[in-house]
Amino acid sequence: MDQLLRVQNFTISSDGVAAGEDQSLERPFGHNIDPGRLFAWAGATASWPNRSEPGGSRGLDDYFTRDFSHNIGAEIMGRNKFGPQRGPWHDHEWRGWWGDEPPFHTPVFVLTHHKRPSFTLSDTTFHFVDGDPATVLAQAREAARGKDVRLGGGVTTIREFLDADLVDTLHVAVSPVKLGSGLRLWESPEQLLDRFHMEVVPSRSGVTHHLFWRR
Numbered sequence: 001m002d003q004l005l006r007v008q009n010f011t012i013s014s015d016g017v018a019a020g021e022d023q024s025l026e027r028p029f030g031h032n033i034d035p036g037r038l039f040a041w042a043g044a045t046a047s048w049p050n051r052s053e054p055g056g057s058r059g060l061d062d063y064f065t066r067d068f069s070h071n072i073g074a075e076i077m078g079r080n081k082f083g084p085q086r087g088p089w090h091d092h093e094w095r096g097w098w099g100d101e102p103p104f105h106t107p108v109f110v111l112t113h114h115k116r117p118s119f120t121l122s123d124t125t126f127h128f129v130d131g132d133p134a135t136v137l138a139q140a141r142e143a144a145r146g147k148d149v150r151l152g153g154g155v156t157t158i159r160e161f162l163d164a165d166l167v168d169t170l171h172v173a174v175s176p177v178k179l180g181s182g183l184r185l186w187e188s189p190e191q192l193l194d195r196f197h198m199e200v201v202p203s204r205s206g207v208t209h210h211l212f213w214r215r
Helices: 060-066 133-144 155-163
Strands: 005-012 017-019 072-078 107-111 119-121 124-129 148-153 169-174 196-202 208-214
Touching: 005 017, 005 060, 005 072, 005 155, 072 133, 072 155, 107 133, 124 133, 133 148, 133 155, 148 155
Parallel strands: 005 148, 005 169, 072 107, 072 148, 107 124
Antiparallel strands: 119 124, 169 208, 196 208
16 A cells, blocks of 8 residues: 555644744744644544543544544654754754654654754654655655655645645644734635545534545
């Protein structure tokens, strides 16, 4: 069976925005983005990994939250998802937003034009790679050892791999909040219908799950 490149649980606003401008250490998603609002659908589920209290919702949202790591052997992410630094790496002490226990549990390939040594935190190894999408995907597939590869974002990275026609499936959760400005995944999901089938499934939470798979 082929190794798929999958976008999973990628959450955007009702007007297509996934991240704001002026990312900083204090505002990982940009100055105008409240991640608590944008990701409320996942945070409310029983399977949300950061849940500190029992309970949480079941149903469709919980299924997608629980399925996040199923058959994933590696992740590809853009540098801005890894951290707020730009340009050469001046601070090698920065090891991502996630602390000593990153949620990936696989090799992670961080796209950057500035090389940096790989390092491991818990069961996650971060590799810093400078290459075109097809080359990086080949590296990630080898590291995934037969499992699928997740394309983690952000927007620029997903669009780059879409433009290279390398994405096999996408799950985009459209949250019922409007952000107005920022980095947009799309103006309309119909823009992808030349290459993908699409099914739209509403959830009780108000989120609409958009599922895409190759034609």
